[in-house]
Amino acid sequence: MIYLLLFLEFLKIGLFAIGGGLSTLPFLYQLSGKYGWFSTSELTNMIAISESTPGPLGANMATYVGYHTAGIGGSFFANLGLVLPSLIIVIIICQFLSRFNENTKVQNAFNGLRPAVVGLITAVAISLIRIAIFTGSNSDLLGALDIKALVLFAIMLPMIFIFKRHPVFYIAIAAVFGIICKL
Amino acid sequence: MQLRQLLEIIWTFMKIGTLTFGGGYSMLPMLHRETVENQHWLDENKLADYFALSQCLPGLIAVNMAVLIGYQQKKTAGAVAAIFGVIFPSFVVILIIAMLLSNYIHIAAVASAFAGIRVAVASLVIYSVYGMFKKGVKDWFTFAIFVVALLLMLLFDVSPILVIIGAAVVGILIGQKRAYR
Incomplete structure (x- = not known):
């Protein structure tokens, strides 16, 4: 039953997450x-x-979540759900590829869809910041603020915008900072 | 012969899956080297078309690319082979990490490292979103959709599925209205 649930939940993600990566x-x-x-x-x-x-990211999450809820079989079914919509939809699209791209309805739909996806990911980004720089579930916002994490954030964000290095570079720096400063 | 070609598709996409870190856009250079330069399955223009299409279709970009190229080579069997190839390396790596991580996350230094990493990830996501914002939000109408989607997700916990369907419908309606003018 858990296999079916994993399969269905990741099927929904495979069907509605458009734009890849963070979507x-x-x-x-x-x-x-x-x-x-x-x-x-x-x-x-x-x-x-x-x-x-x-x-x-999507496939990695499917593997990770699947493993934690139902072992290797869970990983398998989560991934299966994730890729199945792609397989079916893309093969159908292949049959009339040129017409799909030029259809104005399709283009209009994407003009509306793209900013919505950006909005959704922005909402997640705000939650990620909250988790990264506030500790625990303290209702007093200022009291829960983790000063060390805030400092790291204030350094990290401009660095990323200025230097445009590979993400692994920043992840490594942040890990070292975390260990040294006992975040 | 049939089997050999399928194995070749699996092997090519395994290489792409192994050497692509972070998925999505970062896979383009590897895709180019393997499918255009080494295998001559398609040319630059077709690769660019496929990549643009992959971003518009539901699902992961990497998987959509795999289906498009695999299907072009060997129909449905080729598409399945390509998906398997591109997913398999990450499947193994993440499985190993998932098995190990729960044993080590309780160590103070590991927990501290991840606390730092979370800050980096939040910053990286902001950077990516900024790039997407510049591309997708161009006028007052797209900005309005952006704000509404953001608030629906953040404050009202509305399902992303509904937001995406709603935004697509709004896009079609507004597009039609503009065409009549």
Whole structure:
């Protein structure tokens, strides 16, 4: 039964996450709240692992979540659900490829869809910041603020915008900072 | 002969899957080297077309690319072979990490490292979103959709599926209205 649930949940992600990469993030974020299969900070860890290991984030999450809920079989069924919509839809699209691209309805739909995806991912980004620089569930916002994490954030963000290095570079720096400063 | 070609597809996409870190856009250079330069399965223009299409279709970009190229080579069997190839390396790596991580996460230094990493990830996501924002939000209408989607997800916990379907419908309606003018 858990196999079927994993399969169906990741089928939904495979069907509705458009634009690749981070577009799976809003779905995964909601999944963590819905079933408690993983926590939001585990999701952040997973993004870091995904950026530092081979393969797409969505597939990595499917493997990770599947393993934690139902072992290797869970990983398999989560991945199966994730890729099945791609397989079917892309093969159908291949039959009338040129017409699909030029269709104005399709183009209009994407003009509306793209900013919505950006909005959804921005919402996740805000949650990720909250998790990264606030500790625990302290209702007093200022009291829960983790000063060391805030300092790291204030250094990290401009660095990324200025230097444009590979994500692994920043992840490594942040890990070292975390260990040294006992974050 | 048939089997040999399928194995070749699997092997090519395994190389792409292994050497692509972070998925999505970062796979383009590897894809180019393996499928255009080494295998001559397609030319630059077709690769660019496929890549643009992969971003518009549901699912992971890497998987969509695998299906498009695999299908072109050997129909459905080729598509399945390509998906298997591109996913398999990450499947193994993540499985190993998932098995090990739960044993080590309780060590204070590992927990501290991940606390730092979470800050880096939040910053990296902001950077990516900024790039997407510049591409997708071009006028007041797209900005309005952006804000509504953001608030629906952040404050009201609306399902992303509904937001995406709604935004596509709004896009079609507005597009039609503009065409009539």
